Amino acid sequence: MAQLRRSTRIAEVDVLTPPSKKPKYNESDASDVEEKELPKQEQSDEDEPAEIEIGDEIPDITLVDHQGEEVSLREAASNSKYLVLFAYPRASTAGCTRQACGFLDNYDKFKALGAQVIGFSADSVKAQASFVTKQKLRYSLLSDPKKVLVAMLGARKSNLGIKRSHWIFENGKLKVKRIQISPEVSITASLKEVQALIDEPAEEDSVKEESVKESV
Numbered sequence: 001m002a003q004l005r006r007s008t009r010i011a012e013v014d015v016l017t018p019p020s021k022k023p024k025y026n027e028s029d030a031s032d033v034e035e036k037e038l039p040k041q042e043q044s045d046e047d048e049p050a051e052i053e054i055g056d057e058i059p060d061i062t063l064v065d066h067q068g069e070e071v072s073l074r075e076a077a078s079n080s081k082y083l084v085l086f087a088y089p090r091a092s093t094a095g096c097t098r099q100a101c102g103f104l105d106n107y108d109k110f111k112a113l114g115a116q117v118i119g120f121s122a123d124s125v126k127a128q129a130s131f132v133t134k135q136k137l138r139y140s141l142l143s144d145p146k147k148v149l150v151a152m153l154g155a156r157k158s159n160l161g162i163k164r165s166h167w168i169f170e171n172g173k174l175k176v177k178r179i180q181i182s183p184e185v186s187i188t189a190s191l192k193e194v195q196a197l198i199d200e201p202a203e204e205d206s207v208k209e210e211s212v213k214e215s216v
Contacts, residue, residue, distance in 0.1 A: 051154045058083070058172050059152045063120065063142040066128035071118075071142060073149075077172040082115035082197065084190050086166040087155050091123040091131040091141070099164065099183035100135055106187055107138050115168075115194045120144050122162060155179055166190050170197055 052059060062072045077083045086103065088096035103110070103117050110117050120142035123131070128141040142149075150156045154177065155165040166186050168176035176193045178186070 049148060049152045052152055052174055054174055054177060056174050058169050058174065059149060061149055061152070063144055063149065064125055065140045065142050066125060066132045067140075068125055071140065074172065076116065076118060077169050080114055080116040081171060082113065082194050083169040083172075084110060084115050084117045084166060084194065085153070085169070086117070086119050086164075086186055086190070087150060087153070087162055088119060088121050088164055089162045091121055091127045092134065095164070095183050096121070097135065099186055100131065100137060100141075102183060102187035103139065104135065104137055106191060109191060110194065113191075113194050113198060118142060120149060122147050122150065153177075168193055168197065 058073050058077045060072075060074050062070050065071050073085075084103075086099065088099050090096055100119060103119065107117060117139045118141075119137075119139065121128075122145050123143060124145065125143045128143055131137070132141055144150055147156055147160065147162065150162050153165070153167055155163045157163055163180040164183065164186065165179045165181060166176075166189075167174060167178070168190060175197055176190070178189060181189070
C-alpha cells in the first residue's frame with residue numbers, strides 16, 4: 001500500500017511596522033524655530049475677505065491680545081490720531097524679534113508723535129504672551145490665527161504664510177501700506193511716515209501706497 005504524503009502549508013505572516021510618532025510641538029520651543037512657513041491649508045476664494053486700499057477705513061474686526069482681552073481695531077484707532085500696525089511671520093523667531101524690539105526701542109518716539117503701536121501675527125495668545133514677557137514689550141500683540149486681518153490688509157502669502165509688513169492709519173483711515181519689508185526698514189520707515197503725515201497739509205488720501213520688497 002502506497003504511503004500517503006502529508007502536505008504541510010506554511011502561512012505567510014506580514015510583519016507590520018508600527019508608524020513612527022511625530023514629536024509634539026511645544027510652544028516653549030518657539031524661540032528656537034526659524035521663520036518657517038506654516039502648513040498649507042485649503043481655502044476657497046469665497047472665504048478670502050476683501051483687501052483694503054489707501055483711504056479705506058480700518059477693518060471692523062475684533063481680535064484677542066496677549067492678555068486674553070478682546071481688542072476692537074476701530075476702537076483702538078479712535079484712541080489716537082495715528083495707529084501703526086505691524087505684522088510678523090512668527091513670534092520669538094530671529095527676524096520677528098528684531099522687528100518687535102525695534103518698535104520697542106522707538107516706542108517713546110512713536111508715542112511723542114501721537115502714534116499707537118500694535119503688532120499681530122497668526123500665533124496663539126499663549127505664544128504672544130510669552131513673546132511680550134520675554135522681550136518686555138510695552139505694546140499689545142494680537143492673535144489672528146485664521147489670518148483674517150492678514151488677508152484684509154494684503155499681507156497673506158500664496159501658501160497662507162504672512163508677509164512682514166506695516167500699515168499706518170490716520171483717524172481710522174489707511175494712509176501707508178508697506179508689504180514685505182525687512183525688520184529694520186519697518187521701524188525706520190514707519191517713523192518717517194508718521195512724521196510725514198504730521199508735516200503734510202491736511203489732504204484726503206495724500207500718502208501713496210508703497211509696496212516694497214526687502215530681504216527678510
